[in-house]
Amino acid sequence: MSAVLPAAGPARQLASVTLAATVGKGIFLTAGVLFFTRAVHLPVVRVGLGLSIAGAVSLVTGVLAGHLADRRGARGAYVAALAIGALATFGLLAARDFLSFLILVTIAVSAQAAGMVVRGPVINEIAGDRPQALRAYVRATTNVGISAGAALAGWAVQHDTVTAYRWLIVANGTFLLLAAALAIRLPRVRVTPAPPTASLWVAVRDRPYLALSLLDGILSIQYRxxxxxxPLWIVTATQAPGWTVAAVVVLNTAVVVLFQVRISRDIDTPSLAGRAMRRSGVMFFLACVVISWASGVPAWAAAALLLAGVAVHSVGELWQAAGGFELSNVLAPKHATGQYLGVFGIGMGLAESVGPLLLTSLCIAWGRPGWYVVGALLVSAGLIVPPVVAWAARTPPRVPRAPSAPQASRTIGEVVT
Structure with missing residues (x-):
């Protein structure tokens, strides 16, 4: 079985949905800002403001969507999120001013966030008691889709015309619409009734889980x-050749696609997940140190150090993703999985908002000492995760999931995300 496609059946159908949706995401991530500035003619500052507002709104939307999925069913919520995202994306073609841009991009970004949250219960339903491998396959497929979308966006950037950017938005919306159509064929997700004494917003009252969300958010700064x-370090502080910018992306993508399933399949308890997060923090620290050394050395040495640092960083990313997947799901009561996943996603959302400013201020403006500070922040977050996991395990009420069957994950797809 390949590193990207799980075994035939619902798992592969979900991989197809993910591939279509993330091609659209790759297009938006790569060329969305250029569409808004070149085709809609909005100032860069206003585009940044609008995207920040949309990101903030999406944090709340994710929690609400998760709660809706818990009560009404995750598959329907997933289809709706993809369809709404597609319609909002097509609507961007009609944006003519800041207000219309803000409304449409907020809907599009919120739908994307909601889709990522409600997809979690769908994965759990398809994979049963051992969802680790399927989550990993989904992540590998996500990387492939985003890379393909970025390649398509490169065509529009090369032409750099309003028409090219508008066709790119059409392609983005079309891929999302295709994903929504494919998602209709996914199995229905059984709704688990909430206990009579359950709090309506139980996830936001679960302090250990909130702490883990924050720690995962700090570790998620590594994505930025x-x-x-x-990329900024390469072009401003090193003598590395220009192709290094693309090479580090290709290397990271290859590591995730080839090894995420293998790493994730055996991380199947909260304690193992906590240890994986701890190891990821150590790897991020080592990567920051190695990458910082690329400044002030010859071009060949800078390229070698950057590639070595990204390789180490990518191993840390594998462990963080596997640990985060497991903790976010296994510590959530079955009747409130969607709501819990929405809360867990707040950490990632905050990292996406704060990360760029933090990294440019420390790593780029300050230089090598800033890299050490970022590395220390990441390793500190990783070291704190295991004791917080232990706190979560002994904090009632914690509704445990059924014990994992030792070999069940292999039915999703043999070997190798």
Missing amino acids: VLTVAI
């Missing part, structure tokens, strides 16, 4: 290290 800090 790859997309913000390293």
Whole structure:
């Protein structure tokens, strides 16, 4: 079985949905800002403000969508999120001013966040008691889809015309609409009734879970290290050749696609997940140190250090993703999985908002000492995770899931995300 496609059946159907949706996401991430500035003719500052507002709103939307999925069913919520995202994306073609842009981009970004949250219960339903491998396959497929979308966006950037950017938005919306159509074929997700004494917003009152969300959010700054800090570091502080910017992205994508399933399949308890998060923090620290050394050395040495640092960083990313997947799901009561996943996603959302400013201020403006500070922040967050996991395990009420069957994950797809 390949590293991207799980075994035939509902798991592969979900991989197809994910691939279509993330091609659209890759298009938006790569060229969305250029569409807003070149085709809609909005100032860069206003585009940044609008995207920040949309991101903040999406944090709340994710929690609400998760709660809706718990009560009404996750598959329907997933289809609706993809369809709404597609319609809002097509609507961006009609944006003519800041207000219309803000409304439409907020709907689109919120739908994307909601889709990621409600997809979690769908994964759990398809995979049963051992969802680790399927989550990993979904993540590998996500990386492939985003890379393909970025390649399509490169065509529009190369042409750099209003028409090219508008066709790119059409492609984005079309891929999302295709994902929504494919998602209709996914199995229905059984709704678990809430206990009579259950609180309506139980997730936001679960302090250990909130702490883990925050810690995962701090560790998730590592994603912005790859997309913000390293490219800027290469072009402003090193003699590395220009192709290194693309090479580090290709290397990271290859590591995730080839090894995420293998790493994730055996991380199947909260304690193992906590230890994986701890190891990820150590790897991020080592990666920051190695990457910082790329400044002030010859071009060949800088390229070698950058590639070595990204390789180490990518191993940390594998462990963080596997640990975060397991903790966010296994510590959530079955009747409130969607709501819990929405809360867990707040950490990632905050990292996406704060990360770029933090990294440019420390790593780029300050230089090598800033890289050490970022590395220390990440390793500290990782070291704190295991004791917080232990706190969560002994904090009632915690509704445990059924024990995992030792070999069940292999039915999703043999070997190798």
